[in-house]
Amino acid sequence: MLKVTVEILPDGCERGSRVLATAKIGRLRSGSLADYRVELSEEPHGRICGSLERYPRYASTLWDLVARSVAVALTGKEELPPRPQELDIPVRTSSGNTPYVRLREIPEPARSLFQKRMAHSTRPVIEEDPQPMDCAYAWDWTDFLAGRR
Template sequence: MADYEVELREALVGTVGRRATVAAYPRWSASVWDLVARAVAAALNEGAEELPARPAEFDVPVYDDGRKYINVHEIPEPARTIFARKIEYSSVPHSGCAYAHDWLDFLAGNR
């Protein structure tokens, strides 16, 4: 049996996420990926080795002035920072905004 300490970091934001311990893990009982999954689950769920509830969908309003767009400042963090980096060199309809199709592509994992 072994104890492991884990620390999640958000590389894009540059902050330390959460710390947790996987206690009394039966070493050599499964692949390393089982340990990784337990460590991530423990760090995300305040020490419990189960995944937390999935967050609710982002409710970012879409505006239409002939072009469908969103206001980037209405996206909750940390998604806002990650999305802003993904569209850094893309065209935008207005300052501080992004096209709605770029946001939908980002949510679908295509950006």
């Protein structure tokens, strides 16, 4: 079995690194055309599984096997899904001139990741918003997108 681990290295240093995602690729059938089972794990998405069948072993690099395995788990085919669109979340301004974003307008997985990073941070209560407790400061959202939060 192969295990591919994706880690973040803060400031490029090993110290303080943490695992973000893993891929396990297990060979189910040997031979010149092998079958593989793929399991991708990433929080908050959980596990995604797929199968890569009749892969020509030794015909390319190990990275080709890894890339195709990930693609099959994500799409069911040996091709990448369309590139995701940039997150374009409207920044609103309250009557008190506080710039904010609505958490409900942030698509997954960004919403869950952002909420996790905001767990112990101050958030505004925007009284004129239909869901006043479902807001965050616009600068926190901008910092999150820039990788500073």
